[in-house]
Amino acid sequence: MIRFKDVSKDYRTKDGALTAVSDVNIEIKDGEIFGIVGYSGAGKSTLVRMLDGLEAPTQGEIDINGINMAKLKGYRLRKQRQKIGMIFQHFNLLWSRTVIDNIALPLEIANVPKTQRIARAEELIKLVGLEGREHSYPSELSGGQKQRVGIARALANEPTILISDEATSALDPDTTNEVLDLLLKINKQMNLTILLITHEMHAIAKICQQVAVMDSGRVVESGSVFDVFRHPKEEVTKKFVSEEFSPQQEDSTMTLAELIKKYPDGQILRLVFHGPQAELPIVSEVVKHYPELQVNILAGAIRQTQEGALGSLDLQLIGDEEKISSALSYLQKMHVETEVIHHG
Numbered sequence: 001m002i003r004f005k006d007v008s009k010d011y012r013t014k015d016g017a018l019t020a021v022s023d024v025n026i027e028i029k030d031g032e033i034f035g036i037v038g039y040s041g042a043g044k045s046t047l048v049r050m051l052d053g054l055e056a057p058t059q060g061e062i063d064i065n066g067i068n069m070a071k072l073k074g075y076r077l078r079k080q081r082q083k084i085g086m087i088f089q090h091f092n093l094l095w096s097r098t099v100i101d102n103i104a105l106p107l108e109i110a111n112v113p114k115t116q117r118i119a120r121a122e123e124l125i126k127l128v129g130l131e132g133r134e135h136s137y138p139s140e141l142s143g144g145q146k147q148r149v150g151i152a153r154a155l156a157n158e159p160t161i162l163i164s165d166e167a168t169s170a171l172d173p174d175t176t177n178e179v180l181d182l183l184l185k186i187n188k189q190m191n192l193t194i195l196l197i198t199h200e201m202h203a204i205a206k207i208c209q210q211v212a213v214m215d216s217g218r219v220v221e222s223g224s225v226f227d228v229f230r231h232p233k234e235e236v237t238k239k240f241v242s243e244e245f246s247p248q249q250e251d252s253t254m255t256l257a258e259l260i261k262k263y264p265d266g267q268i269l270r271l272v273f274h275g276p277q278a279e280l281p282i283v284s285e286v287v288k289h290y291p292e293l294q295v296n297i298l299a300g301a302i303r304q305t306q307e308g309a310l311g312s313l314d315l316q317l318i319g320d321e322e323k324i325s326s327a328l329s330y331l332q333k334m335h336v337e338t339e340v341i342h343h344g
């Protein structure tokens with residue numbers, strides 16, 4: 001278990017004190033994939049540096065399985081840090097070393113004998129799917145392959161925690177998905193705790209179970225990914241969720257205001273459904289029960305999360321007010337969350 005307890009970090013700058021992290025409380029269970037999402041400057045990297053023991057908090061405590069990182073020094077700090085692997089946006093590989101030598105580097109530093117080093121590096125090459133590229137140099141690899149080297153190197157010392165600091169931010173969407181799938185595989189295979197730092201809600205939705213949203217150094221919202229996606233409370237969370245989860249319109253550049261302008265009549269509803277509900281014939285049921293209403297589908301999206309499917313659908317209902325409210329009650333009875341986003 002990783003525990004951040006009332007953690008704050010202030011920096012002294014020439015313009016005075018700057019609070020980078022403020023009063024953060026987070027608990028991350030062993031084997032969990034925990035996402036921390038926030039825009040640039042929110043304090044994510046500062047939090048990670050404190051977890052890795054590179055910096056001490058100004059206030060509060062960070063402990064890993066009861067060991068307070070800030071109290072460790074010298075050999076014990078080095079040993080504890082070996083239990084934490086890190087991967088980065090720009091890979092941080094050594095360009096003069098081959099793939100296998102990059103992966104074996106942490107073992108060399110830990111004085112592991114050469115034959116053992118090579119055997120472990122070969123195992124890791126298989127795990128991350130880089131067979132055949134052992135003797136290539138980083139400059140000869142694609143972005144996704146470089147990140148696979150980064151992941152293998154981070155796992156060399158058999159850590160129990162892996163921190164991914166914007167590790168997919170420089171990759172295209174397909175490669176991002178491949179790297180996220182690999183992280184999910186190693187999480188399951190090695191029961192590794194993963195802390196995923198990102199500004200991409202897609203990455204959080206795809207592999208995390210829990211998420212904390214950071215803004216101006218604070219955790220403003222946290223909980224299961226499923227709940228936070230379904231009911232974002234804070235403005236910043238709503239912004240992140242809508243970036244990833246807004247229903248896709250035929251013309252995806254159309255904003256809500258434009259949608260309302262284009263469809264001024266009746267009511268526009270946003271339905272949110274999850275799990276088995278995502279498979280219910282909701283629209284056809286409404287059409288069947290309320291034949292006098294005109295039902296237009298404006299936009300829809302479905303996302304897979306670790307806890308199942310989460311769907312969102314924008315509908316326009318045109319017709320008698322009473323019939324529309326009756327249709328709304330019917331949807332509620334079917335346990336479909338319904339929000340009226342425009343009342344014409």
Ligand SMILES: Nc1ncnc2c1ncn2[C@@H]1O[C@H](COP(=O)(O)OP(=O)(O)OP(=O)(O)O)[C@@H](O)[C@H]1O
Nearest residue numbers: 011013018020038039040041042043044045046047
């Ligand atoms: N060593 C430092 N000295 C002074 N201020 C710092 C230092 N490190 C970070 N900060 C400040 O702390 C705040 C949080 O920075 P941090 O890098 O943790 O944010 P972040 O969410 O990781 O953003 P990014 O993804 O852009 O790195 C910022 O205002 C930053 O300028």
